[in-house]
Amino acid sequence: MYIIILGAGTIGTSIAEILIKNQHEVAVIDSNEEKCKLIDNKLGSISVLGNISLPNSLLNAGISRADLFISTTKNDAKNMLSCQLAKDYFKVQYTVSITHSKEISRLLDTINVNYTININEHITNELIAKIKMLGFNINVSN
Amino acid sequence: MSQINMMAKISIIGCGNSGGLIAVSFANIGYQIDIIDINYKKFKTLPENLISEGYLNPIVADATKIENLKKVMDPESNICIILSGNDSNNALISQIVKNELNIPKVICELNEEITSELYLSLGFIVINKNDLFKKNILDLFERD
Numbered sequence: 001m002y003i004i005i006l007g008a009g010t011i012g013t014s015i016a017e018i019l020i021k022n023q024h025e026v027a028v029i030d031s032n033e034e035k036c037k038l039i040d041n042k043l044g045s046i047s048v049l050g051n052i053s054l055p056n057s058l059l060n061a062g063i064s065r066a067d068l069f070i071s072t073t074k075n076d077a078k079n080m081l082s083c084q085l086a087k088d089y090f091k092v093q094y095t096v097s098i099t100h101s102k103e104i105s106r107l108l109d110t111i112n113v114n115y116t117i118n119i120n121e122h123i124t125n126e127l128i129a130k131i132k133m134l135g136f137n138i139n140v141s142n
Numbered sequence: 143m144s145q146i147n148m149m150a151k152i153s154i155i156g157c158g159n160s161g162g163l164i165a166v167s168f169a170n171i172g173y174q175i176d177i178i179d180i181n182y183k184k185f186k187t188l189p190e191n192l193i194s195e196g197y198l199n200p201i202v203a204d205a206t207k208i209e210n211l212k213k214v215m216d217p218e219s220n221i222c223i224i225l226s227g228n229d230s231n232n233a234l235i236s237q238i239v240k241n242e243l244n245i246p247k248v249i250c251e252l253n254e255e256i257t258s259e260l261y262l263s264l265g266f267i268v269i270n271k272n273d274l275f276k277k278n279i280l281d282l283f284e285r286d
Contacts, residue, residue, distance in 0.1 A: 053229045055256040077234035089260045103208035110241050
């Protein structure tokens, strides 16, 4: 499968590494030249320098033949627009995005992004689970 | 150009050069305009008299946050014009205004060709500054 990842941060880089190990073809788009260099040194020449506000960077990454698009930036506006371009304009079959709030996750659901992961909610839940394991009695529904 | 109902309530998001200019032009001819920006300093360019007379209502809020926008935006707004100066923020705000606040007419600035094309097809009214500029220049040449 050909998979395009937006964002060469911690999350983007880890996913890219796992996907490459699983024999998938991967490209990672980032607007930061340093981050592109870092990921190229680590994983081979897979980076595409470009800003999502410029959809040409999606074209440069070969979006029209991608099977999956994953957006991992810190900016939910960029996550939303890139998924929407990938899905509705470039007809990529599957789109997945991280978000930073439940409202944005709901919005991405309404525009039919396949999966959204609200990382703040995820981390909160993980933390609560771990605190519970320490023996604290916490009722989340309160 | 079709007439805009004088009773229309217009909200403008972004008080930069374009947003401020449009807000003031509409307020000058009698519309009541809500203008939203994350940075209160942007409102300094708005004429005091239009604010004190109630034609311009400046609101400080981060429009990319759904809950903030729900709090400050008049649900009776008929038209929302989005001019935050950044394509991805404008796209996100358009989706919020359309899907979460159900504002009937959403006008949104998108300067990238592909993005504007997509949003046109999604039913938004799109203003592409680069396109307008290009058309104006071509018109000038054709006139000669």
